[in-house]
Amino acid sequence: MKQLLAFIRKEFYHVFRDKKTLLILFGLPVVQIILFGFALSSEVKNIGITILDNAHDNNTEQIVNRIKTSSYFILKDPVMNYRDIEERFKEGSIKCAVIFPNDFGGELSHFGKVQIQIIADGSDPNTATILVSYLTSIISNYQQQIKPAQQLSYQIIPQVKMLYNVEQNGSLNFIPGVIALIFMIVCTALTSVSIVREKELGTMEVLLVSPLKPIRVLIAKAIPYLVLSIINFVIILALSSYLLNVHIKGSLLLIFFESIIFIITCLSLGLLISNVTSSQQTAMLISMMGMMLPTILFTGFMFPIENMPWIFQAISHIIPSSYYYIIIKAVMLKGLGFSFIWKETLILTGMAVLLLIIALKNFKIRLS
Amino acid sequence: MPAVSLKNIFKTYNKGKVKAVNDVSFDVEQGELFGLIGPDGAGKTSIFRILTTVLLPDKGQATVGGLDTAKDYQAIRNKVGYMPGKFSLYQDLTVAENLSFFATIFKTTIEENYNLIKDIYEQIKPFSNRPAGKLSGGMKQKLALCCALIHKPEVLFLDEPTTGVDVISRKEFWEMLKRLKEQRISILVSTPYMDEASLCDRIALIQNGNIMSLDAPQNIIDNFPTQLYAAKSKDIYRLLKDLRSNPAVETCYAFGEFLHLTLKEDQDGINTLNKLAAQYLAEDFESKLIKPSIEDSFIRLMQEKEKSGAD
């Protein structure tokens, strides 16, 4: 018994004297509660919506009002024709649209039923389904309200169209997220660990004391993972195409071009991490906690960004993977061209270049 | 121009709490085999790292081949060979792969300077295709030495190359170093093994970041300040305790088969010893005057330092 107590006491000493353990013990649960309690929920709010109102009568105005005042939607400027709706979707400013037919009120009072069209951005099937159900319930509430005293109730029948995802493929939106994640793991984590391993084993010391220019060490470390990531990428695309029936709608060349920029960003991050750590364990920890976790949480492929408190939205804006996710979704799933993603591409390229420069400048030519 | 030169080098760690190198200055001449002798924590590795330009000193200046270690580091890195303390080759690459990798890094080929490493490499050649991690300690050291020599460096830095290696390989390693001297490569070696010190041209005895003595091994031995005696008896531990407690004895410590002791100044050498033997009824007592070894000198210097520190 005494033995047991002595051992337990020792373990407590170890725990309280090791900063890393303390971080995991206390830091992690706190962060998780805050994140999952507050910030992250699959609830959908503040989604951009637009209306094509061909009727402009009392009924439609009332429905629009309800949409406007619901917390789920942010009503954007109304559109005049169908093509505008498409443009808005491509821009990404709306995730759904409602179209009222010409004689909405008339048809309703004469025939007792009328059709409206609901279009949702199917490239994010989960969100789209939720949006449709919100709209449907708003409409059926209105329906209930205006029911005349007779038996027959009005029927406003929504026709739902899932844009970009006619087959209603549920696995659609996680493919871009998975791709981003894989690049993060292979490029960031593995590159950083590989460099730090040389430091740990002592071979880095020998390499430094050689004619080999330090920059070449970094490039030599990064290139195998660059190549392997591209191979990985091809495999994922092939698998999602044949197995999951997720086809690439846009230009393959564009996808590759954008992916290489993102890979370079991840590699630079890996190089940067290796500059600041001296143990493989720490490198792996930082890569996982610092890179992968935000990628999963703040890119938008698991939890809608629109829903998060502003601070997490800010984080989302500085993570490279958010931009990559938007780009890949646009090109791969919506088949859009460069003109729609030039802004994100510019930002991503800027990040890649900046991180690369910092990583190269920061590379330690000496042991500290 | 000396091959290596250190002037008033200081290096501390842990915000000054650990004084690793404490005002060290010395030169290594061209073609010299120079030994840095001292235990773990004495500062040897820090000095090596400063000289090979991978560590900046807090204060002081160091040059290798006339080039400054802080400013001209790339030039120095092009022409030195370095074998750091831990085994620093790639464990999962074979012997041959390791060698050709380092040859390429140093912009040369195995063939170009093969005559330099020939003697050493012949010994590990039969294991060419074995991963370096599966070699014995002695073989690893030989491989590491080959990789450090492959580009015919001007100066060779070997940090504890024989630590953890079996006795025979250690002997062989030093034979190899002697042969390398003939190629006019300057060699700076560190070791905790005092017996290896006598194989160097000159040595520096280092402890706690300070150089206690620097000279040719023979000179250090000759400079031992007093007579050194060896004594033994059947119950050596009892003899040790007895002698230590005796006012005539200055220092007494175990040294393998014999005790080594020094007497206070006014004592009369062997006669005093015999008297002591009789006094303590030491069985099978034997004593003689002996020449000190490097280790005796090291111990003496440490004792003197402790005494002066306490005063």
Place this chain on the structure above:
Amino acid sequence: MELINIMDNKAIICNNLTKKFGAFKAVDQITFDVNQGEIFGFLGANGAGKTTAMRMLCGLSYPSSGKATVAGYDVYRQQGKIKKCIGYMSQKFSLYENLTVLENIEFYGGVYGLSRSEIRTRGEEMVSKLGLTNEAKKLVGELPLGWKQKLAFSVAILHRPKIVFLDEPTGGVDPLTRRQFWDLIYEAAANGITVFVTTHYMDEAEYCNRISVMVDGRIEALDSPANLRKNFNTHSMDEVFYQLARRAQRTGD
């Protein structure tokens, strides 16, 4: 030094002790015994089988065949009893670096079942004898290597074991501290503790009453240093070892 030489009271007895890993014989039928209060040196090159043999004697691994008793207990069936009455210290690990000197003493004292007062008394004694009174509350990691090793040895014998096993305890330590370390060993032996020590410093072999030299898993020599030197016709243990090691076929793979 009084050595008790009765067969029953031997500290360690080994008879054809063997350890095989597959077809590979790490330890090949070693036979020897160690007397109580003896300082027994266990020498051999890396890979000769020293560590494997020691692990069997410490109750850390089962022999493949052969017999052995440690402090009278059988190494097959009474490993628990063996562990209670031996101490162990190695070069690679001895004390916890991020615990203080006192905390380490308390921990090991607790593990070996010493009472609070015993731990306190013996701990204070140890600390003052080693001159560490001012450092008692410092983390062990902050002590110089030599002090760490001396402290580690003292902690290993805190519970007054019958036998203490030391695995290369003085590697890398300066010569003065090494000798202070051996002073401690001498004292322990004089107090009746049997010391089983492996080392590759040949002069330390001389401090032992008897030594054995392992080559390729077998014991190739077993005698007092003086006799060995006589038999090999040389003045130094270095030479003895060198001649024996030359015969070795295995080289520490």
